[in-house]
Amino acid sequence: MNAQQLVEIIRTRTSAPLRHMSPPGPNADELKLIVEAAAAAPDHGRLHPFRIMEIPADARNALGALFEEGVKAAHEAPTEEALSRAREKAQRGPVLLVLVGCFHGADETSIPKYEQMISAGTALQNMVLVAHTLGYASRITSGTTARSAIFHKGLGLSENEEFLCFISLGKVDEARPAKGRQEVQEIFSVWSPE
Secondary structure (H helix, E strand, O other): OOHHHHHHHHHHOOEOOHHHOEOOOOOHHHHHHHHHHHHOOOOOOOOOOEEEEEEOHHHHHHHHHHHHHHHHHHOOOOOHHHHHHHHHHOOOOOEEEEEEEEOOOOOOOOOOHHHHHHHHHHHHHHHHHHHHHOOOEEEEEOOOHHHOHHHHHHOOOOOOEEEEEEEEEEEOOOOOOOOOOOOHHHHOOOOOOO
């Protein structure tokens, strides 16, 4: 593969609507490749500031219950429709992954948190690019409920860990075109000292 082919893979990756995503998702061998790509992300200080958790099919109802608890905690009298929508979120995407930030504080390292977050973001990009290369669509989602204390505890996250996002992977019949991407001249400049 040459650089132009790699750029084409990057350029053609887009976010897929979850309602259009269908099975199959990546199998175990393909998932291993996707996670290996995440592990290749730049990691200043070898802090390993992220990990990936799969939500298997038989755990989706339990995840839906977490979403429901989160809505109940955030709203005094949520409607049954809101609770149903919350539970339904857990069923989206044939394969559902969680990207977890494992951030180290100033007492452990001089490497700032923003650099650790950049590492996690790079891991995310690597994952969706490899998934795209394997023929899978992706969608990244988050939300207030997923960042709540209820979710933190329910997912079994440690004190230094943070929910970053869900990654849904599956197939779509037709990828939608990318929108709103910047042109090279809009984001690239050459510094000139005065």
